[in-house]
Amino acid sequence: MDYNHIVRSILVGFHYFFLLFTVLIVGSYIILAFLSSKETKRYLKKNSFVNHKDLISSRIAPSISIIAPAYNESLNIVENVRSLLSTHYVNYDVIIVNDGSKDDSLEKLIIAYDLERVEYLIDYKVPTQDLRAGVFKSKNPAFDKLIVVDKENGGKADALNCGINISQSRYIACIDVDCLLLEDSLQRMVKPFLEYTDRKVIASGGVIRIANSCKIENGKLLQVNFPDKWLERAQILEYLRSFLLGRMAWARLNGLLVISGAFGLFDKEIAIQVGGYDTKTVGEDMEIIVRMRKYMEEQNLKYKVAYIPDPLCWTEAPDNRKIIISQRNRWTRGTIETLKMHRKIALNPKYRILGLLSFPYWFIFERMAPLIEVTGMLYFIFLYFYQELSWSFVVGLFLLAYLFSLLFSFVAIFTEEFTYHQYEKKGIGIKLVLTVFLEPLILHPLVLYAAIRGNYDYYFNKNKKWGVMVRKGLSKTE
């Protein structure tokens, strides 16, 4: 066998590898799109004649604590808390955990809500940083649902754990303080926990929608608008694809591995059993779900991670490249950390769908996909320099990948149109189409770069933690 023949065999092998990966990823997306459409139909049928309002005044509605960590959120904290206090539910409280903020968040809250320091007995079921100024409650009965905790800085996970210790409720809703919850969001999110009798629902997650440019007044979403900036538009499309297609399909398989940190409802007992949020990872939202699932599997208990496709939680998406890269870099490191931490689950039949399907899928198509994509690009560059490149093959493959990404974006848009039709204003249709074409060119390169940086930082820059997320505030946008 001569040298040329060996090289040729290796190159053919690479060709087939990239082709196989493309076929697998496209195949998996087709299956996910199919499953998601089935699950969406099922959900809509199931809830078409449900009166969620019965929960508002029920004497047996289960208790829920909304836990919202806040770090230097002084700009919007008062309005954000007001929005959380406007939730339509009968048996809930709002726990704001001021995580060692250096700004005047606490002072603003004390003045706005007439707070006073109270003695509060805390059972540290989950270890957290010490309290700083202590626990505050309002002297005004109108705000009796509000508890503000001021503690030493320990990060988001630590603040959530502090909220878990403070909570006296059966369920905990962990949210980002700047998220805007629709009034009926708790009613909808808690329903799966109350419905199942043959299994325990350990967590439920909802769709996160992007509120940039939407009209918001007094913590209420009045009008859904489509932003002018391409980067924000691209993220809207990306979220639609991810939440309406991907996660819905995984919910159908009961294989969800992640519930967005922006809004998720958890069974407090199980969250405590597993030790609360892990403070050492930057992907605490994914990690806790994997750990809760692992715990249930090991206890041999039947369980479910539920998913609600209704647009219940609206958040502000970053509008500049730097922040997007920082955010996605963190997501990548969080994924790597979680997958590594729980690697014994992978392909382990003891963990059933978690070990045999969800985990390998996340490893190959979330963890490895950016690396394989970049390797593919480098490979083609290599071929170019060695004049081995069949342009027809390369251009065809890139075009095919591009067209498939357009196709899935269209499927997500059609799902949105057939179900919630949030972007109903005339003229948004054409903007959506343009976004579909441009998103792979605008957002995808950034996401890819952030993922590679995330990998680099994970292995060579261990001190890197959260990064900064600068917010403009939803109440100011229109």
Added chain:
Amino acid sequence: MQMKLPLIENIIWTLVVLLSFVIVILIFYLKVLRNDIRVKKSRNIKYTNIIEKLLIEFLYSEEEATALSKSQIRIIRHFKKGLSSKYKRKIIIKTFIKLTNEISGNMIGIMRKLYDEIGLLKFAYKKLRSKKWHIVALGIRDIRQFRVKKAQNHITKYINHPREEVRREAHLYFIELFGYEGLNFLDDLELPLSEWDQIQLLRKIEKIDNNEILDITKWLKSENDYVVIFMLTIVKLYNRLETKEILLEKLTDENLDVRLKATEVLTHFEVAEAKEILKNKFDTLTLKEKLAFFDLLEKTATENDSVFVIDHISSTNFEIKHKSLRILKAINKNIYDKLEKTADDDSYNKIIHFLDYSHGL
């Protein structure tokens, strides 16, 4: 040495052409779809307004005369004509239901009569024959909303339907139409009642005018544990203390959830006998039961329980330790005051500090 993979290249380029074609079609379809949704929405609003206007006209003219007026006959004819279209029928039913929930008194009766008169009931029965579970559930909902008591025999079949949505609608039908008598469906219920079901049923029970609730002891003894738990909730909410003996029996039930619920209800009634039963078997209780027992103890403890409580002030469980100390402080302040105020155990110190310096939260 350029590599050629003609077959794969051909497949790739065929797919590229095919997908390009599909995407062009999708773009046009999106345009059509969005337009269609907008048109449908405005048509829906328009037709709903017409139906609402006609219904209100019908209702008010009914108040004035005993026989049907010309305009009423015209309205009935209009509705009947609309029923032939599935799209219009849906809107008519939706508007009927919406308006029925908004009006009161005599008008509800008129609406129901009209519902029957124009033939909507026939469609509701038709829905019951559907093979699709959600259509059946919608059929039962329609029949419930328009209080069709004569459908009772039809609905009985759905009490144990495998889909919880269908059987929930059937259960709601019985309670909404027959009041406490309707609870008899529980005799035949073999499947679970979820918490969600219980919330819905309780909402309906709360709306029953008659204050005289049926004898519920038979359901407290039901073989279906879900029925027992539901009844225990009713016992608590409606203060049915006459069932005390059965409640005490439930403390030894095989099902943990039943035992916990019974303890919760007995705590609500502050039944001291329950305290003695649970105290005697305390060591065999699960942690959840122990915590529930301490809730009961908080309400029923006397000085005689001091020894038992002192035994638990050094429990490894924070909540038990806290509750024990709190109870001790309430029933025997002398002994509580004599306790060491500081110990090696941090949580003990914290609890003592909290009990001494706060009014409790």
